[in-house]
Amino acid sequence: MKQSDIDKIRQFDRFYTNVLKLTDKYHLHTHYTLLEARILLEINAGTNTANQLLTLLKLDKGYLSRVLKKLENDKLISKEVDPSDLRIKKLILTNDGHAALDVINSRADSQIEGLFANVPSEDINNIIKSMEEIQNKLKE
Amino acid sequence: MKQSDIDKIRQFDRFYTNVLKLTDKYHLHTHYTLLEARILLEINAGTNTANQLLTLLKLDKGYLSRVLKKLENDKLISKEVDPSDLRIKKLILTNDGHAALDVINSRADSQIEGLFANVPSEDINNIIKSMEEIQNKLKE
DNA sequence: TCCATTGGTTGACATAAGCAACTAAATTAA
DNA sequence: TTAATTTAGTTGCTTATGTCAACCAATGGA
Numbered sequence: 001m002k003q004s005d006i007d008k009i010r011q012f013d014r015f016y017t018n019v020l021k022l023t024d025k026y027h028l029h030t031h032y033t034l035l036e037a038r039i040l041l042e043i044n045a046g047t048n049t050a051n052q053l054l055t056l057l058k059l060d061k062g063y064l065s066r067v068l069k070k071l072e073n074d075k076l077i078s079k080e081v082d083p084s085d086l087r088i089k090k091l092i093l094t095n096d097g098h099a100a101l102d103v104i105n106s107r108a109d110s111q112i113e114g115l116f117a118n119v120p121s122e123d124i125n126n127i128i129k130s131m132e133e134i135q136n137k138l139k140e
Numbered sequence: 141m142k143q144s145d146i147d148k149i150r151q152f153d154r155f156y157t158n159v160l161k162l163t164d165k166y167h168l169h170t171h172y173t174l175l176e177a178r179i180l181l182e183i184n185a186g187t188n189t190a191n192q193l194l195t196l197l198k199l200d201k202g203y204l205s206r207v208l209k210k211l212e213n214d215k216l217i218s219k220e221v222d223p224s225d226l227r228i229k230k231l232i233l234t235n236d237g238h239a240a241l242d243v244i245n246s247r248a249d250s251q252i253e254g255l256f257a258n259v260p261s262e263d264i265n266n267i268i269k270s271m272e273e274i275q276n277k278l279k280e
Numbered sequence: 281t282c283c284a285t286t287g288g289t290t291g292a293c294a295t296a297a298g299c300a301a302c303t304a305a306a307t308t309a310a
Numbered sequence: 311t312t313a314a315t316t317t318a319g320t321t322g323c324t325t326a327t328g329t330c331a332a333c334c335a336a337t338g339g340a
Contacts, residue, residue, distance in 0.1 A: 001252075001253050001256060001261075001264070003249070005264060005268055006249050006252045006253065008268050008271065008272070009252050009256075009267075009268065009271065010248060010249075010252060011275075012268075012271035012272075012274070012275060013160060013163065013164075014178075015275050015279070016156055016160070016274075017160060018198070019278065020153060020156070020157060020160075021198055022198075023153065033326085033327090035327090038154075049287080050287070050288065051286085051287060051288080054287095058158070058161060058162075059328085060328065060329055060330080061287085061288070061289090062288090062289075062290075062291095062328090062329075062330080062331090063327075063328055063329075064288090065287095065288060065289055065290080066289085066290090067327095068288095069289085085286095085287085085336075085337075086335080086336055086337085087286065087287045087288070087335070087336045087337070088286095088287065088288090088336095089287085089288075108150060109143070109146050109150075112141075112146045112149050112150060113141050113146065115278075116141060116149075116278075119277060119278065121141075123277040124141070124145060124277075126273055126277060127149075127273065127274050127277050127278060128145055128148050128149065128152075129270075130269075130270035130271070130273040130274050131148065131149065131152035131270070131274065132148070132152075133266055133267065133270040134152070134156075134267050134270050134271065135151075135152060135155050137259060137263040137264075137266060137267050138159065138255075138256075138259065138267060139155070173295090173296085175296085189318080189319095190318070190319060191317085191318060191319080194318095199297085199298095200297065200298050200299080201318085201319070201320090202297090202298075202299075202300090202319090202320070202321075202322095203296075203297055203298070204319090205318095205319060205320055205321080206297095206320085206321090207296095208319095209320085225305075225306070225317095225318085226304080226305055226306085226318095227304070227305045227306070227317065227318040227319070228305095228317095228318065228319090229318080229319075281340100282339105282340085283338100283339090283340085284337105284338090284339085284340100285336105285337080285338080285339095286335100286336080286337070286338095287334105287335090287336085287337100288333105288334090288335090288336105289332105289333080289334080289335105290331105290332085290333075290334100291330105291331090291332085291333095292329105292330090292331090292332105293328105293329080293330085293331105294327100294328085294329075294330100295326100295327080295328075295329090296325100296326080296327065296328085297324100297325085297326070297327085298323105298324085298325075298326090299322105299323085299324080299325100300321105300322090300323090300324105301320105301321085301322085301323105302319105302320080302321075302322095303318100303319085303320075303321095304317100304318090304319090304320105305316105305317080305318080305319105306315100306316080306317070306318095307314100307315080307316070307317085308313100308314085308315070308316085309312100309313090309314080309315095310311095310312085310313080310314095
């Protein structure tokens with residue numbers, strides 16, 4: 001692989017780290033952390049056991065366990081033992097959890113809108129195409 | 141802005157957060173944190189006052205001050221008062237700092253190589269084009 | 281039945297990050 | 311020229327975030 005290619009990729013990584021840092025602040029206006037928001041999102045999308053979240057989000061299991069407990073204490077999720085394997089607990093969004101996720105999602109959407117406010121719509125289309133290109137080629 | 145566009149962008153953000161999480165582990169094999177590595181990189185690239193780092197990296201100034209002090213204690217950087225404004229301290233990489241940065245850079249390069257190991261070189265070219273497209277259109 | 285593995289929890293601890301109050305130097309404005 | 315404001319950076323204190331290892335109970339295989 002060419003060194004100049006590596007340099008370009010690393011530069012993009014630095015650039016996009018900053019972009020994410022900006023947009024990732026959406027949780028600031030709710031009282032959930034970025035990680036909590038992400039977890040609610042993923043549970044809602046069907047990643048509904050601690051172990052699945054673990055592989056998806058690459059966290060420490062003890063840490064995740066505590067975050068999930070906090071979400072449970074806050075009544076955003078509930079846990080339901082899987083009858084076919086009593087070790088597994090299915091994670092379920094409560095009504096409050098859905099409501100919280102709705103707020104988080106709309107704030108996150110607004111953040112993206114803000115970030116792209118000054119970008120012409122033609123450019124937006126190109127950016128999205130580029131994002132899809134990256135994902136398609138990079139996801140193994 | 142179309143909701144479907146926002147959704148695609150948010151999905152890319154989640155995807156690339158994971159990519160960064162993977163690649164950003166390069167510091168694990170050195171004994172510097174990701175932030176320390178980034179700071180050394182930026183100082184070397186010319187961002188050489190605490191205040192400049194602050195706006196670039198969007199950190200708390202107190203926190204940054206401590207991280208810089210640690211780098212100074214570890215003899216990776218030194219501080220030199222700017223004669224034209226005694227409040228400002230120019231940050232300078234020491235020899236050890238340069239050496240550390242070399243190690244960090246080569247580890248980071250290897251990480252990128254690893255990530256792209258299975259990607260055909262034609263795809264790599266397309267990915268890089270896409271990355272440049274995103275940066276060009278998005279940077280204000 | 282014994283043993284290794286798996287999903288998840290807990291305790292103890294370490295590191296990262298944030299806020300606010302504070303110096304000292306520089307700038308503005310009177 | 312001095313008084314008020316702003317700026318660059320530091321420090322004390324606190325909370326948030328993350329790590330490691332030991333652990334328990336359920337499972338599956340030899």
